[in-house]
Amino acid sequence: MTQxxxxxxxxxxxxxxxxxDLAVAIGITLVGVLLLLGTLKIPFGINAVVGPRVFPLxxxxxxxxxxxxxxxxxxxxxxxxxxxxxxxxxxxxxxHVNPAVIMxxxxxxxxxxxxxxxxxxxxxxxxxxxxxxxxxxxGLMVGVALIVALITYVLFTRGLGLTLPPGILKGIx
Amino acid sequence: MDALTSLFAGFETxxxxxxxxxxxIGVTLGTLVGVLPGIGPALTVALLLPVTAKLPxxxxxxxxxxxxxxxxxxxxTTSILLNTPGESASIITALEGNKMAxxxxxxxxxxxxxxxxxxxxxxxxxLLTFFAPAIANIAVQIPPSAKFAMIMLAFVTISATFxxxxxxGLLSLFFGLSIGLIGTDLQSGQARFTLGFPELLDGIDFVxxxxxxxxxxxxxxVASRYRKTQDVIKLEGGATMKRDDWRRSWGPWLRGTAxxxxxxALPAGGAEIPTFLSYTLEKRLSKHPEEFGKGAIxxxxxPEAANNASxxxxxxPLLTLGLPTSATAAILLAAFQQYGLQPGPLxxxxxxxxxxxxxxxxxxxxxxxxxxxxxxxxxxARLLLIPRPYLYAGILVFSTVGVYSLNNSVFDLVLLAxxxxxxxxxxxxxxxxxxxxxxxVLGPTAESFFRxxxxxxxxxxxxxxxxxxxxxxxxxxxxxxxxxAILRLRARRAxxxxxxxxxxxxFDKE
Numbered sequence: 001m002t003q004x005x006x007x008x009x010x011x012x013x014x015x016x017x018x019x020x021d022l023a024v025a026i027g028i029t030l031v032g033v034l035l036l037l038g039t040l041k042i043p044f045g046i047n048a049v050v051g052p053r054v055f056p057l058x059x060x061x062x063x064x065x066x067x068x069x070x071x072x073x074x075x076x077x078x079x080x081x082x083x084x085x086x087x088x089x090x091x092x093x094x095x096h097v098n099p100a101v102i103m104x105x106x107x108x109x110x111x112x113x114x115x116x117x118x119x120x121x122x123x124x125x126x127x128x129x130x131x132x133x134x135x136x137x138x139g140l141m142v143g144v145a146l147i148v149a150l151i152t153y154v155l156f157t158r159g160l161g162l163t164l165p166p167g168i169l170k171g172i173x
Numbered sequence: 174m175d176a177l178t179s180l181f182a183g184f185e186t187x188x189x190x191x192x193x194x195x196x197x198i199g200v201t202l203g204t205l206v207g208v209l210p211g212i213g214p215a216l217t218v219a220l221l222l223p224v225t226a227k228l229p230x231x232x233x234x235x236x237x238x239x240x241x242x243x244x245x246x247x248x249x250t251t252s253i254l255l256n257t258p259g260e261s262a263s264i265i266t267a268l269e270g271n272k273m274a275x276x277x278x279x280x281x282x283x284x285x286x287x288x289x290x291x292x293x294x295x296x297x298x299x300l301l302t303f304f305a306p307a308i309a310n311i312a313v314q315i316p317p318s319a320k321f322a323m324i325m326l327a328f329v330t331i332s333a334t335f336x337x338x339x340x341x342g343l344l345s346l347f348f349g350l351s352i353g354l355i356g357t358d359l360q361s362g363q364a365r366f367t368l369g370f371p372e373l374l375d376g377i378d379f380v381x382x383x384x385x386x387x388x389x390x391x392x393x394x395v396a397s398r399y400r401k402t403q404d405v406i407k408l409e410g411g412a413t414m415k416r417d418d419w420r421r422s423w424g425p426w427l428r429g430t431a432x433x434x435x436x437x438a439l440p441a442g443g444a445e446i447p448t449f450l451s452y453t454l455e456k457r458l459s460k461h462p463e464e465f466g467k468g469a470i471x472x473x474x475x476p477e478a479a480n481n482a483s484x485x486x487x488x489x490p491l492l493t494l495g496l497p498t499s500a501t502a503a504i505l506l507a508a509f510q511q512y513g514l515q516p517g518p519l520x521x522x523x524x525x526x527x528x529x530x531x532x533x534x535x536x537x538x539x540x541x542x543x544x545x546x547x548x549x550x551x552x553x554a555r556l557l558l559i560p561r562p563y564l565y566a567g568i569l570v571f572s573t574v575g576v577y578s579l580n581n582s583v584f585d586l587v588l589l590a591x592x593x594x595x596x597x598x599x600x601x602x603x604x605x606x607x608x609x610x611x612x613x614v615l616g617p618t619a620e621s622f623f624r625x626x627x628x629x630x631x632x633x634x635x636x637x638x639x640x641x642x643x644x645x646x647x648x649x650x651x652x653x654x655x656x657x658a659i660l661r662l663r664a665r666r667a668x669x670x671x672x673x674x675x676x677x678x679x680f681d682k683e
Contacts, residue, residue, distance in 0.1 A: 020602075021602065024598070024602050028344060031351075035351060035366075038365075038366050042358075042363055042364075042365050043363050050623070050624040050627045050628065050632065051361060052358035052360065052361040052363045052365060054623075054624075055354065055620040055623065055624075056354050056365060056366070059347060059350045059351055059354060060351075062343075062347050063344070063347045063348075063351065066340060066343055066344050066347060067344070069340055070340055070341075070344065073340070080341075080601070080602040080603035080604075081603050082398075082600065082601050082602075082603065083394070083600040083601070083603060085210075085211075085391065085394060085395055085600070086210035086211065086251065086255060087210045087211065087395050087399065087400055087403070087561055088394065088395055088398045088399065088400055089398055089399070089400035089401075090398070092398045092399065092400065093398075094397055094398055095396070095397050095398065095399070096397060098396035098397060098399070099393040099394075099396050099397050099597060101396075102392060102393055102396055102569070103393070103590060103593070103594070106389075106569065106573075106586075106590055106593075107587070107590060109573075110573075110583050110586035110587065110590070111583060113577070113583065113586070114583060118574075118577075121573075122570045122573055122574075125566070125569055125570060125573060126566040126567070126569065126570050127566075129392065129396075129562070129565050129566035129569050130562040130563060130565075130566045131562075132396045133396060133399060133561055133562035133565055133566075134399070134401065134562065135560070135562035135563075141562075144563060145566070148566070148567055148570055149570060152570055152571070152574055156224070156574055156578070160224050160227075161227065162223070162224070162574075162578045163581065164574070164577070164578065164581075165581070
């Protein structure tokens with residue numbers, strides 16, 4: 001395999017344990033344990049040669065074992081290299097606020113969607129993503145959010161026959 | 174000759190004006206999403222699935238196939254003009270093609286990529302035309318135990334053998350398998366892992382998983398380390414190349430095709446390997462090896478052809494065995510299942526019209542793509558200038574429609590958010606997404622073959638070693654797991670400083 005041009009060229013001689021990597025590995029192992037407990041709650045099937053438990057058993061034990069290996073690796077100083085995407089800058093300082101803004105906006109929009117309607121709900125989501133991506137022209141953002149949401153609504157309900165909640169715009173749309 | 178007769182019948186279906194329109198919509202959409210960052214053909218097909226419920230299957234699949242091929246064409250435009258590979262198979266194009274573009278040869282780089290993609294796609298489709306029916310004929314006789322073994326082989330090769338970190342690939346696969354278990358077990362009627370939520374009794378729709386992991390996960394991840402300035406190379410006019418470029422390109426195109434197709438057709442883990450192999454080969458054969466790394470046209474022509482030929486190859490196991498070997502193929506498989514069709518050998522007999530219409534449309538789609546991408550390259554290039562805040566916000570809104578329209582329920586949107594956060598974590602901690610998608614889609618099928626095989630043997634597990642074909646495939650599965658691990662261990666011993674275990678680019682949007 002050729003080295004990717006963007007991968008960091010050197011690894012430290014003796015890397016320390018990365019707490020984040022260790023937490024992820026332990027978390028995965030715990031999920032495996034929970035899966036196993038969940039598997040044991042599945043009732044045995046009747047009239048079946050192979051019951052509904054067998055496959056989940058394999059999957060949960062597999063997850064536990066692989067999670068355990070990952071934990072061992074993390075304890076030996078193994079750490080994950082964050083993925084490289086279009087539009088990402090590997091050297092940029094990591095910002096945890098922006099994803100949180102998107103998530104909060106998404107959830108608020110989701111819960112408003114049935115009552116206030118699809119257009120308002122998704123416009124809230126649109127606004128929050130644009131904000132998280134450092135756009136600050138608020139008037140433009142609100143305008144584009146509403147127009148995109150409206151066009152999407154009309155396209156999908158009129159054009160493709162889906163039913164989406166009109167909400168407060170009922171009667172107008 | 175049989176294949177030719179069927180193919181002509183297929184062209185009758187594909188040349189129907191309505192289907193031509195869907196092919197055109199498909200290739201245009203495909204190029205569009207291929208060019209746009211943050212969205213790829215896998216995501217697009219998943220988003221369109223609920224919408225196409227009203228289309229006849231032939232038209233829907235002609236459109237999906239157009240999106241699949243179109244995504245490959247569009248992806249190279251982005252790599253050449255933006256220098257950030259969106260999918261692992263484009264790393265080379267991003268390296269060599271972008272260097273060409275920086276030397277003012279963007280038009281030639283785009284042209285050799287597009288024409289190479291066209292040639293590789295067309296030759297690949299021809300090979301598909303003649304191989305697929307032959308394989309389907311043999312595959313009809315495969316017993317359930319061997320089908321289970323084949324799925325295991327696909328699982329292992331996709332997640333462990335060719336990835337940079339087999340462990341992370343396997344964990345991603347097991348995550349997908351776990352999600353696939355949620356819901357009512359169809360054979361016994363027992364609820365599994367529903368945590369008391371009645372909404373989970375039907376299982377989690379894979380559309381939610383795909384959109385969450387790809388679209389939401391990507392949006393969150395890009396937001397966390399956003400590159401505020403995009404370095405897009407300007408392109409004037411269309412993509413063209415000179416006589417000398419043609420002379421240097423045709424060899425790499427053909428060799429790239431020869432490398433790419435078999436890698437796609439064998440369940441051997443996507444397009445990365447053949448593109449790397451093609452690059453190395455061209456560098457060795459070239460009369461100008463010193464140009465490689467500085468913008469050699471052979472380094473764009475070969476890998477791009479390999480990439481597209483492998484895309485055509487992927488359709489062979491998908492159509493003949495029902496085995497997807499890329500994320501987009503997994504979603505196509507799920508689309509077949511939504512129409513109540515099971516891809517596999519029987520599909521050629523029961524739904525010959527559909528299969529041959531689809532294959533014929535691939536030839537037509539390739540021609541359309543060439544026409545769309547050569548003169549209009551400049552138009553597509555402008556898409557890269559869309560301001561990112563508005564682009565990613567739009568992707569999120571479309572994702573919401575795609576998922577909300579499944580059941581009109583907020584519960585699904587909450588699930589979407591959860592998968593989005595997981596998708597973010599997978600990018601941050603270097604877990605490839607494709608194995609998870611394959612696990613979700615193929616897991617239930619694997620379980621069903623596993624149980625059918627055991628029911629036929631009355632619960633005797635030795636069926637998996639006594640049935641010769643099954644035992645043979647399972648032996649290869651074992652080799653595929655063990656051999657690369659041993660090789661890696663030996664390489665590590667020979668070279669004491671531990672190399673970084675990852676190339677960091679594991680997210681194909683095929």
